[in-house]
Amino acid sequence: MLINDYEMALRLLLACILGGIVGWEREKIHKPAGLRTHILVALGAALVTIVSMYAFTSFNYANKDPGRIAANIVTGIGFLGAGTIMREGTSVKGLTTAASIWVVAAIGMAVATGMYYSALITTFLVFLTLDGFFEKLLFRNQQLLKVSITHEFKLREIGEIFERHGIAMKHVSILPIKISNDIPVEFRIRVPKNIDYIRVLEEIVNIDGVTMKESMILHRQ
Numbered sequence: 417m418l419i420n421d422y423e424m425a426l427r428l429l430l431a432c433i434l435g436g437i438v439g440w441e442r443e444k445i446h447k448p449a450g451l452r453t454h455i456l457v458a459l460g461a462a463l464v465t466i467v468s469m470y471a472f473t474s475f476n477y478a479n480k481d482p483g484r485i486a487a488n489i490v491t492g493i494g495f496l497g498a499g500t501i502m503r504e505g506t507s508v509k510g511l512t513t514a515a516s517i518w519v520v521a522a523i524g525m526a527v528a529t530g531m532y533y534s535a536l537i538t539t540f541l542v543f544l545t546l547d548g549f550f551e552k553l554l555f556r557n558q559q560l561l562k563v564s565i566t567h568e569f570k571l572r573e574i575g576e577i578f579e580r581h582g583i584a585m586k587h588v589s590i591l592p593i594k595i596s597n598d599i600p601v602e603f604r605i606r607v608p609k610n611i612d613y614i615r616v617l618e619e620i621v622n623i624d625g626v627t628m629k630e631s632m633i634l635h636r637q
Contacts, residue, residue, distance in 0.1 A: 419530075424466060430532070431462035431524040434539040438520050441546045447513045454520045457496070461489050461524030469529065486525060493521040516546060551606070558586065559605050559613070560632050564598040566625035571601065574626065577619050578603075581611050598627070 419427075435458025436451055443450030468485035496517060519542055526535040544550065565571065571588070578585055584606045591600040607613050621628050 419470065427466065427527050427530070428459060428462055430535070431458040431527040434458060434523050434527065434535055435520045437539055438516055438523075438542050438546065441543055442513055442516060448510060449513050449517055454517065457493065457517050458520045458524035458527075461493070461521040462528040464489055465525045465528035489521055489525060490518075493518050512546070516542065559603075559607055560630070561603040561605060561617075561620075562600065562629040562631070563603070563620065564600050564627045564629060566598055568599065570623060570625050573623050574603075574620055577616060578605060581608075581616050583607050583611065583616065600629070 432455050435454045435456075438458075439449075439451040439454025442454065465486045498514065519538065523535050523538055523542075526532075526538065563574070565574075568590075575585065577583075585603060586606055587602075587604040589602040591602060593599060607616070617628065617631060620626060
């Protein structure tokens with residue numbers, strides 16, 4: 417069944433709004449794909465879906481499939497999302513933003529097909545996820561831990577302590593050596609709420625050749 421121009425414009429506008437909500441969250445923490453990118457992805461996905469559903473209804477093709485064009489959106493967005501992924505040393509950044517671009521395309525497609533409720537609920541859940549709501553339920557705030565070690569092998573012992581307590585290492589940086597021969601190391605870790613973090617720090621300090629310099633709470637990255 418065809419839709420009128422008013423409803424088509426409404427769907428495109430709603431796709432822009434929902435994509436913009438997700439993009440605003442990415443924009444405020446300075447991610448490579450922000451407000452404009454997410455709006456354009458949602459809008460483009462919605463338009464392509466509308467075209468695939470309604471533009472060719474007047475043609476009598478025995479094997480016509482309205483989902484064929486829309487299916488290619490997923491492939492195209494995959495290439496776009498790959499552009500936000502960057503590798504720095506042993507760490508990879510941008511995966512979450514790439515995932516947000518992919519799901520925004522899905523939101524745009526849902527709006528275009530008239531699945532407004534599903535699109536609204538998905539946008540709400542995506543925003544909560546990106547804002548760290550579910551992580552806050554399960555984990556403490558992300559912690560920054562700075563230590564000095566006498567040898568790189570000490571990293572394995574620290575890593576074993578983190579693994580034993582179920583602490584996830586989000587990022588590890590070996591900083592430039594300035595004064596002594598000790599190696600300064602910076603850990604960004606995520607600590608479960610049921611873990612005694614003070615005890616973890618005591619275990620790390622008790623490692624021979626490890627000196628703790630600083631431990632502080634970070635804002636969400």
